[in-house]
Amino acid sequence: MNHFELFDIPTAYDLDLAELQQRYRKLQQALHPDRHAAGSERDKLLAVQRTAQLNDAYQTLRSPLARAEYLLSLRGVDMQHEQKTLQDPEFLMAQMEWRERVEELDATDFTAMDAAYTELAEQTAQLQAELERLIKADANGDAADTIRKLKFMHKLRSELEALEEM
Amino acid sequence: MAYSEKVIDHYENPRNVGGFDKNDPSIATGMVGAPACGDVMKLQLKINDAGIIEDAKFKTYGCGSAIASSSLVTEWVKGKSIEEASQLKNTQIAEELALPPVKIHCSILAEDAIKAALEDYKKKHTS
Numbered sequence: 001m002n003h004f005e006l007f008d009i010p011t012a013y014d015l016d017l018a019e020l021q022q023r024y025r026k027l028q029q030a031l032h033p034d035r036h037a038a039g040s041e042r043d044k045l046l047a048v049q050r051t052a053q054l055n056d057a058y059q060t061l062r063s064p065l066a067r068a069e070y071l072l073s074l075r076g077v078d079m080q081h082e083q084k085t086l087q088d089p090e091f092l093m094a095q096m097e098w099r100e101r102v103e104e105l106d107a108t109d110f111t112a113m114d115a116a117y118t119e120l121a122e123q124t125a126q127l128q129a130e131l132e133r134l135i136k137a138d139a140n141g142d143a144a145d146t147i148r149k150l151k152f153m154h155k156l157r158s159e160l161e162a163l164e165e166m
Numbered sequence: 167m168a169y170s171e172k173v174i175d176h177y178e179n180p181r182n183v184g185g186f187d188k189n190d191p192s193i194a195t196g197m198v199g200a201p202a203c204g205d206v207m208k209l210q211l212k213i214n215d216a217g218i219i220e221d222a223k224f225k226t227y228g229c230g231s232a233i234a235s236s237s238l239v240t241e242w243v244k245g246k247s248i249e250e251a252s253q254l255k256n257t258q259i260a261e262e263l264a265l266p267p268v269k270i271h272c273s274i275l276a277e278d279a280i281k282a283a284l285e286d287y288k289k290k291h292t293s
Contacts, residue, residue, distance in 0.1 A: 079201075082201075082202075083200075083202070083270070083271045083274050084201075085198045085199060085200055085275055085278040086198065086199040086201055087197070087198055087282055089195075089197045089286075091199075092197040092198065092199050092206055093197060095199060095206045096197070096206055099227040149201075151201040151202070151204060152199060152201065152204050152206070154204070155204025156204070
């Protein structure tokens, strides 16, 4: 059973997050250890395993990036263990410039921090929209490349957040 | 996870950090990135008319192993021919730096950076 089937929803990129959460809560309750207190050790163990699987499925489906990656894995494109490098000079040059910019940012300069967050969010949203289009068009190879790019954008965001925590 | 002494040495005293003008015809630029960790690496080679790598510089945003791997290859490729440099394997880098399995991708990144730079050089000189 795949993650989508576990929640009894169509195996597709688009989903209703509120509905997903509702179904998650329901399934979670059904598996709650208290309900299996009277059961055998085997039943208890099974309930624990299913809860772990349920949590994993929920975390995967609620994140647009993880959901896209999972959907691709169902289509035979496994990115989980890949060690492939990205070689898109233009995109990487822009990444380099981003990293240099973040390096020079002063976390107390709110205007500059704000501008960086906004610009990063815009570029990320653009890539995310592109990813959705490619996934729906079954352009799996290009979709995988866009997921790789989005991972760099997410890394940038965590670098920005780390600046604020210093 | 403990870094090996060689990784720490390269990390604390990285060799050949910096860059050249990428529009200079004798300069080859390789840009690579590792999606899994978001590391970005730029490797630049200065290649003379005889096809020998005279100088190398790098700039890497990433973990200690990624910085050490790129620092190491800039030392290794200097004085090598294009042909010799293209033979460099990530396993040699990983071995020299005693990289643990989870950091092998850093050495792959460095190998791919050399390949990308040599590819860039070829493109510049065939057109």
